[in-house]
Amino acid sequence: MEKKIAVYICTGCGIGEALDIDALSKVATGEYKAPICKQHGFLCGQEGVELIKNDIEAEGANTIVIAGCSSRVNYDVFSFGPDKIVERCNLREQVAWCHPAGDEDTQMLAEDYLRMTLAKLKNLNLPEPYQVENMSKTVLVVGGGFTGLTAALESAKAGYQTVLVEKEATLGGYVGKMYKQVPMKAPFTELEENGIPALIKAVEDAGVKVYTSATLEKTAGAPGMFDVTINQNGSTVEERVGAIVLATGAKPYDADKLGHLGYGKYENVITQAQFEEMAVAGKLEASKVAFIQCAGSRDKEHLPYCSAACCIESMKQALIVKEKNPEANVYIYFKDIRSNGQYEHFYKKAQQEGVIFIKGDVTEIAENDGTLTITADDHTMGTQSEADEFDLVVLANGMVPSAALGDVVEEPAQDEAAAAAEEPKAQAPTIIKANLLNLAYRQGPELPALKYGFPDSHYICFPYETRRTGIYAAGVVRAPMDMLYAQEDAVGAALKAIQCIEATAVGQAVHPRSGDMSFPEFNMTRCTQCKRCTEECPFGAINEDEKANPLPNPSRCRRCGTCMGACPERIISFKNYSVPMIGNMVKAIEVPEEADEKPRILVFACENDAIPALDMAGLNHLEYNPWVRIIPVRCLGSLNLVWINDAMAKGFDGVLLMGCKHGDDYQCHFMKGSELAEIRLSKISETLNRLGLESERVRATTVNIMDYDKIPAMLDEFAAELEELGPNPMKDFQ
Amino acid sequence: MEQNNKPVKYDLNFAREIYNLENGSYIKQCMQCGMCAISCATREIMDYSPRRLFNLIKLGKKDEVMQANTMWNCTSCCTCKARCPRGVPIIDVMHDLKKYAIQNGYADYPQAAFYKAFWAEVAGRGKVFEGGVTARYYLLRGLDEVKKAMAMKDVGLKMLKHKRMPLFPPKKIKGLGNLKKIIKKAQEIERREAR
Incomplete structure (x- = not known):
């Protein structure tokens, strides 16, 4: 696509008062030769949007840069169809609202942000959705207990073909063997007759295909195209399904x-x-x-x-x-x-x-x-x-989840050369051979466990979502719970499975980046088979062939970019997110000479929590250090060390990584992003020291969205420490 | 609270008796949260907070419960009843416990004598005569108390002088017979409704 760039600077919301808009326009028209650059006092109003639409029609503009508010707001207003690139430059929350108006440093900040946005466009293309071949929209439910039956019934009632696999000869599970069951409806005081026989009948009436005395021998493939081998009384059947609900329940202790x-x-x-x-x-x-x-x-x-x-x-x-x-x-x-x-x-x-x-x-x-x-x-x-x-x-x-019953998969013994190098490495997730799914995944046959053998999920934001896209855990296999909760879980997981199928059908990411159509592409000619991407992918999306070549499965991917950050050869990139793209943004920032006494701090901030927190700081008009330049990243896991090299060579005085809390109660949407970034940092500190640069110049920190009030102090503290170290000695060599 | 090392045994007979009082069955739904205790204005001078008293009832500690001053120090302010998350009408339970204590001969507390004197006055006259309540109270409390009462004579004389207390008993109310019928009927209902 031949890009025709049109830049629109909004002067509303205090931006016009804070900045010299004409000088800013010159960055776009002069330095970056944008053919169209206009300003408007109320760009998100009807008149402003019409202005843009006219230029799209009359001038053929197809790459729109909105310099105004944060990309977290008005994204519906500034949407001009799937064939237009829209980039947002945040002059409001991150400039006008948190830096003094009319100040020289504020103006420099705004100009740098506009430069970064325009530089980003160079390597940015419209994503083309990934299409699954022979897509199946069938939902597979594993486990025919209370949760499994409920999930199967819900998915069948929603109009999806459903397959149910039960290990025992009869359906019903633990609840099926009960004399009476706990109350499931108001006033929650009366014992109820066992509801399982009625539930089984409803499942059969709804046309669910039931396999009893059956187990999953193998689950291969990816969302939209899982190929499962069902072993029923010794004979095997193949089924192709779109998504899986794991409801294998628990065993009494x-x-x-x-x-x-x-x-x-x-x-x-x-x-x-x-x-x-x-x-x-x-x-x-x-x-x-x-x-x-x-x-x-x-x-x-x-x-x-x-x-x-x-x-x-x-x-x-x-x-x-x-x-x-x-x-x-x-x-x-x-x-x-x-x-x-x-x-x-x-x-x-x-x-x-x-x-x-x-x-x-x-x-x-x-x-x-x-x-x-x-x-x-x-x-x-x-x-x-x-x-x-x-x-x-x-x-x-008490109860033990069925996912916890089995031996833990041992990590393959490291070969001597690797052991000798003693590279710091993120701990591989625990995988227990519980014989439930038998996944044909490079990272192991079952779902990774977090604590006590329960499958790992981002329990705050996405409870049913496991670390294998398209496989949703529900009921007591996921967490200990009562029947009412299990019922809710079953419905939730069935809907999540359907959501996954529909998103995969149009080539979109499911969660947390719902709707994202980009996916990682591998330039295989330069691959060195180092296995970093296949090992570090938090979702086991990348398989491996015998020669250790990565085999990506785009519909398993959650688009975090961890593989992109891991790749030492930098051969992995998305259409709209890549190593050179961020590299260009770093290079576009003007770093003043040492004599100007204007230090520069580069911040890589996670889009999920750190960027909202920074926006919140702006919304609350908290003033923070004017030397910082913020680059949003999909996840700190996508941080490629070359960006830090670029920044240090360019003369930045410090680099700060803002990610999410990690550990057992992690908050990272992609499980391991910030942890991996810290591990990568520890590898580069030695290199920095060798170059005569203090490793303290580059550091990682964790913030959550509620920490917005601590951000100014956090940045000031880092700036003060950098001042003690003195300016970056590379500054004037560029 | 007693601190011996012998394990206590749960005796359900006393608890059943208490649960059969008019509001007694509400005690069963106490979940020992302690909201009554922190709400009570007179908690400091009680032997046991309402929560602990209910627990003792559950365990069957009849003597501890009946000899406690807890119900006698309840001022019926209603704070606990309003706050109880389980909806236990604590002041009504306290009234039941007081009545049960008097009926079963646990009437050592001065409050018990006062309740009796007050009730005798009202039941016999239809209204309250302060002199009568005082006299009945001291007589119920025994000779030693009468001596103490004499020490209060100055207060009494001052009250008479300022017409805070009449010297002679007032007339009985009209229709005292009907009042007695009402009371009798109410007592019947009370017995019937107690589970």
Whole structure:
């Protein structure tokens, strides 16, 4: 596409008062020879938009630069169709609103930002959407329990062909074996009949293709084109599906490990699952029953987490005891009652029915004349307590996700040369061979786990989304939860699967960069098979052939650019995001000579949190250091070290990376971006020292969107430290 | 609170008796959050906060509960009842506990004597005569208390002088018989509604 650039400078919102607009126009028309450059007092108004549209029609402008507000606002107003490039230059939030009006430094800042935007255009092209061949819009649900059935039903009801795979011979899972189920509707106080038979019927009526006694032998491919091999009773079937909902549920925690609570020692100490069996068989005849909560949960020796459903299940079972025998005495020993949300009503109901709740730790269970005696530390009394003559003790033994049952995949042993180099490396994600999906992915056969074997997801922003695009975890395999929550999860995950299918069909990214049509392209002739991209991709999007050549799967890609930052040969680029593009932006900034005493600090800021935080600082009119020049990046994971080389060679006094928090409770939308950037930085510090540059000049920091008020201090502090180091010695050599 | 090392046993019989009082069953839905305790204006002078009292009831500690001054120090200000997240009408429960204590012979607190004197006055006359309440109270409390009462005579005389207290009992109200019928009926309803 032959670019015809038109620059529009908005003078509204205080921009006109803060800057010399004519001087700014000269940057566009003089330095960058833009054929059209106009200013308007209210560009996002009807008249302003008409002005642009006229130029598109009359002059043939196809590359529009809007110098005004942040790209986070008015993106719908400044949209002129898929065949026009629109670039935004942020003169409002990052210039006029956070720097003094009419100041010389403010003007220099605005001119640099316009230069950067115009320089960016050189290597920027319209993305062409990636088209999947033989696209399938079928949804595959793995697991036929409560969550799986609900997800399958929802996806079928939404009009999508659905395939359900269940390991057991019958559908229903754990809930299917229950005597009664907890309330699922207001007023949340009444026990309900088991809803699974009705749910199974609805699933069958909706035309879901069901495979029972079946497992997934292999899952290959990518969103829109997953090829799954289903093994049913020894024979295999192939299915092509568009997206997958993983609802393989959980297993009760192994009660044999709960010998300290009398399990295995006394036959009347049972688990919640055994209680259900007794109730179904009609063998429940007890007049004094105790339930022991957190039997194995919230216990460092057993499951460190709260299993979320046991409190409510025990209340349900207590009410079943009361229903059968209203005179029965029921005790529930608990650490904390966690009856979340609406289930608080259920807790109150259990109390009203006379169930006795005792906050305390059970210290001993003993048998006396055929009945059981419980000794406990009663926390509300502050003393030891004893209760006897129990006919039955039920252990609420918690749950273990099915994704956690299996051996951890060991990292392949490093060859000696690599070990000798001792390069700092990001830790590979934990992958447990749970035999659920058997992915044909280079990074391992199952979903990467975060904590306790639950699949990793960005739980704050995208709970169902795992680290494998197009595969959505729902229900207790994802996190411990009660039935109401699992139902919501199933619906959410089914909708996410459908969203993924539809986005893939038009070549768009699913999340978090929804709608993005660019994807990484590899210039394979220069590839050195270093494996960095295939190893570092947080989403396992890139497979490998036998010769270690990367095999990209664009529909698995989330467009973070981590591969682009990783590649030492710089052969990976997007149509509208590339190493030379950012490099040109760095080079476009004017760095004054040492004598001018105007230092320059380059900031690479993550678009997800750091850029919004910087915009918020502007919205709040917080003044910050005028020496900074900010370049937004898709993710700090896309940071290529050559940009830092360029910046230091150009004479910048310092480079600051603003990314997201990493670690177990990471906030990075792409899981590892900021961590990888820091690891890459540690590699370059030695090089900097060798060049006579202090490595302190380049550093990484983490901000979240609420840290906007700390940004001015953060930048000032860095500027002060750079001042102590003195100017960059490379400054006048360029 | 007692601090011996012998494990306590849960005795549900006393709890059942209390749950059968008019508002007693509400105690079951107490979740021991302590909102009543931090809301109570007289918590500092109570033996147990309402929360602890309810817990003792659950455990069956009859003597501790009945000998506690908690209900006697409740001023019925209603703050706890308004704030209780579980909707326990705590002041009504306190009234029930006071009545239960008197009926079961746990009436050692001066407040108990005052309640009795006040009630006898109202039931017998239809209205309150301060002299009568005072006299009944001290008589109920015994001879030692009468001596103490004599020490208060100056206050009494001043009140008489300023007409804050009438010297002679007022007339009974009209239709005292009807009032007694009303009271009798109310007591019947109370018994019926207690679960």
